Amino acid sequence: MTTLAPTASLSFKDWMGEELRRVEEALSAWVPADAPAGLGLAMRYGVLDGGKRLRPLLVQAAAQAVDGHTGAALRAACAVELIHAYSLVHDDMPCMDNDVLRRGKPTVHVQFGQAQAMLAGDAMQALAFELLTPEDSAELDPRLQARLVGLLARGAGHSGMAGGQAIDLASVGMSLNEEQLRRMHELKTGALLRASVDMGAACGKAAPVALAALSRYGHVIGLAFQVVDDILDVTQDTEVLGKTAGKDQEHSKPTYVSLMGLDGARRHAQQLHEQALQALAASALPGTQRLREIADLVVHRQH
Amino acid sequence: MTTLAPTASLSFKDWMGEELRRVEEALSAWVPADAPAGLGLAMRYGVLDGGKRLRPLLVQAAAQAVDGHTGAALRAACAVELIHAYSLVHDDMPCMDNDVLRRGKPTVHVQFGQAQAMLAGDAMQALAFELLTPEDSAELDPRLQARLVGLLARGAGHSGMAGGQAIDLASVGMSLNEEQLRRMHELKTGALLRASVDMGAACGKAAPVALAALSRYGHVIGLAFQVVDDILDVTQDTEVLGKTAGKDQEHSKPTYVSLMGLDGARRHAQQLHEQALQALAASALPGTQRLREIADLVVHRQH
Numbered sequence: 001m002t003t004l005a006p007t008a009s010l011s012f013k014d015w016m017g018e019e020l021r022r023v024e025e026a027l028s029a030w031v032p033a034d035a036p037a038g039l040g041l042a043m044r045y046g047v048l049d050g051g052k053r054l055r056p057l058l059v060q061a062a063a064q065a066v067d068g069h070t071g072a073a074l075r076a077a078c079a080v081e082l083i084h085a086y087s088l089v090h091d092d093m094p095c096m097d098n099d100v101l102r103r104g105k106p107t108v109h110v111q112f113g114q115a116q117a118m119l120a121g122d123a124m125q126a127l128a129f130e131l132l133t134p135e136d137s138a139e140l141d142p143r144l145q146a147r148l149v150g151l152l153a154r155g156a157g158h159s160g161m162a163g164g165q166a167i168d169l170a171s172v173g174m175s176l177n178e179e180q181l182r183r184m185h186e187l188k189t190g191a192l193l194r195a196s197v198d199m200g201a202a203c204g205k206a207a208p209v210a211l212a213a214l215s216r217y218g219h220v221i222g223l224a225f226q227v228v229d230d231i232l233d234v235t236q237d238t239e240v241l242g243k244t245a246g247k248d249q250e251h252s253k254p255t256y257v258s259l260m261g262l263d264g265a266r267r268h269a270q271q272l273h274e275q276a277l278q279a280l281a282a283s284a285l286p287g288t289q290r291l292r293e294i295a296d297l298v299v300h301r302q303h
Numbered sequence: 304m305t306t307l308a309p310t311a312s313l314s315f316k317d318w319m320g321e322e323l324r325r326v327e328e329a330l331s332a333w334v335p336a337d338a339p340a341g342l343g344l345a346m347r348y349g350v351l352d353g354g355k356r357l358r359p360l361l362v363q364a365a366a367q368a369v370d371g372h373t374g375a376a377l378r379a380a381c382a383v384e385l386i387h388a389y390s391l392v393h394d395d396m397p398c399m400d401n402d403v404l405r406r407g408k409p410t411v412h413v414q415f416g417q418a419q420a421m422l423a424g425d426a427m428q429a430l431a432f433e434l435l436t437p438e439d440s441a442e443l444d445p446r447l448q449a450r451l452v453g454l455l456a457r458g459a460g461h462s463g464m465a466g467g468q469a470i471d472l473a474s475v476g477m478s479l480n481e482e483q484l485r486r487m488h489e490l491k492t493g494a495l496l497r498a499s500v501d502m503g504a505a506c507g508k509a510a511p512v513a514l515a516a517l518s519r520y521g522h523v524i525g526l527a528f529q530v531v532d533d534i535l536d537v538t539q540d541t542e543v544l545g546k547t548a549g550k551d552q553e554h555s556k557p558t559y560v561s562l563m564g565l566d567g568a569r570r571h572a573q574q575l576h577e578q579a580l581q582a583l584a585a586s587a588l589p590g591t592q593r594l595r596e597i598a599d600l601v602v603h604r605q606h
Contacts, residue, residue: 032461032462035461035462035466035469036461036466036467036469036470036490037466037469037470037472037473037474038469038473039461039465039466039469040461043461086425087425090421090422090425093398093421095396095398095416095417095418095421096418096421113398114398115398115399115472116469116472118393118396118398118399118421119393119465119468119469119472121425122389122390122393122424122425122428122459122465123460123461123465123466123469125425125428125429126428126456126457126459126460126461126463126465127456127460127461129432129452129455129456130453130456130457130460132452133449133450133452133453133456134453135453137449142445142446142448142449142450143445143446143449145445145448145449145452145453146436146440146445146446146448146449146452147436147445149432149435149436149448149449149452150433150436150437150438150448152432153429153430153432153433153436154429154433156425156429157426157429157430157433158335158338158339158342158343158346158426158429158430159335159338160429162342162422162425162426162429163338163339163340163342163426164339165422166338166339166340166341166342166419166422166426167339167340169340169418169419169422170340170341171340187339
């Protein structure tokens with residue numbers, strides 16, 4: 001097993017740039033341009049060259065915290081981003097959110113048609129699991145393959161992301177209490193963010209107590225991400241966000257801001273930030289610097 | 304490892320009945336009714352109580368041919384059926400084939416709405432990979448977990464089923480030659496049928512030459528299945544088929560019948576049948592009785 005090169009001396013910005021470059025390069029190599037009848041082009045359009053790549057960064061940062069296997073972490077990072085990207089492709093379709101712009105470009109169904117967009121999303125999900133199960137077991141230990149697949153499938157499926165989307169679908173125009181809202185977000189965005197941290201952590205060795213602490217960090221970061229999203233939706237304009245601002249309010253979607261008010265939501269984000277840092281401290285791992293920096297980024301981001 | 308109970312003395316019909324009952328029972332236990340916001344109900348509606356279950360039968364028959372692990376084969380059988388069922392849910396949607404009836408019932412999007420149908424399909428795909436990666440490794444050896452996931456993901460994705468669907472989408476109204484038509488079907492239906500055989504075979508131990516022969520059987524059976532489908536589409540009426548007959552012709556889809564004529568297609572089905580039996584003989588495995596019977600069924604079925 002090769003381990004990650006020491007990059008602790010890089011600034012966070014340079015570290016991010018380096019990791020994002022590696023993920024982009026790997027995705028570009030693994031998402032096939034030559035898949036039949038334009039399918040590969042639609043898949044590449046849906047996943048390459050865009051987005052914050054928060055999930056891959058969490059995978060890589062967690063893997064570094066446990067001195068994890070570089071190649072495994074890179075596959076896990078790309079797999080989780082493929083799941084996230086496929087969910088956006090399907091979410092944007094007319095029968096869901098009917099969005100025509102994403103990351104400043106026409107959405108996949110606008111560019112390639114609805115049928116191809118649905119197929120591309122489906123194939124992106126399958127590809128995520130292909131990446132985690134290379135046929136050459138020297139690339140990735142089969143036990144780790146199985147572990148990563150299990151974490152990702154559960155983060156993506158009915159008890160994770162897809163389940164949260166179903167709650168979201170059913171909750172438009174309804175008034176949710178804080179518990180119900182939290183439950184929706186724990187599944188819709190939280191489950192995959194937490195899975196990202198768990199997958200990164202699975203790429204190395206750590207005591208069960210450290211793994212549990214990292215997983216708690218992933219959970220709290222997932223919640224914080226959504227609270228900040230809701231804050232930005234009312235405080236930033238569309239240009240800064242790169243997506244339509246004020247959309248939640250317009251669609252009568254329940255948000256942390258509608259539930260707690262803007263100040264309440266800001267205090268809540270702050271509390272979650274502190275809980276994330278406490279979880280990292282509780283892990284007693286020496287190399288959690290990047291996870292701490294990601295927590296800062298998630299809470300203090302302006303878009 | 305428990306192995307399969309000897310069922311060689313059962314008639315094929317009784318054997319099928321027994322296997323289908325076990326698969327139905329397992330799917331009913333594994334596809335969660337209580338997934339959030341009605342998602343579980345849509346998933347169950349899409350996969351329970353219907354269909355020929357050809358893929359699970361191939362998994363079980365191949366597993367028996369190699370004296371494979373019962374529990375592993377049952378998980379594989381349910382996983383591959385979930386992939387097949389999700390593809391039908393998505394295929395039936397208005398942006399694809401726009402079908403309103405399936406197995407004599409309203410399609411999932413008619414019953415639950417398009418958004419829920421898309422989510423249910425997405426969650427069914429994820430669930431397939433969850434079933435293959437039980438957290439308790441005593442349930443399924445992690446090496447076998449990884450192997451089964453790899454086979455299923457490749458059968459389902461851009462180089463398998465989804466890739467074939469993309470070719471199908473692009474080929475409506477076009478004239479394909481036999482090579483192009485074969486390529487489309489090898490991917491669209493063939494890849495998952497072959498994966499079913501390969502997954503069943505992976506549940507036991509067999510010499511590489513036997514595994515290769517079984518895989519060849521799976522390949523040929525996949526082609527035969529499609530040729531017979533095309534024949535039935537023009538020779539049977541809607542009532543017998545349980546789905547709209549003559550649909551391919553109406554949609555100007557290329558078929559083996561339009562390419563070879565009815566007699567030519569029938570001769571081709573017969574040749575493929577013989578090749579399937581030759582592959583079983585070449586495997587030199589003693590327990591291929593059920594695979595032989597499935598080959599007979601695929602070629603001689605009336606619907």
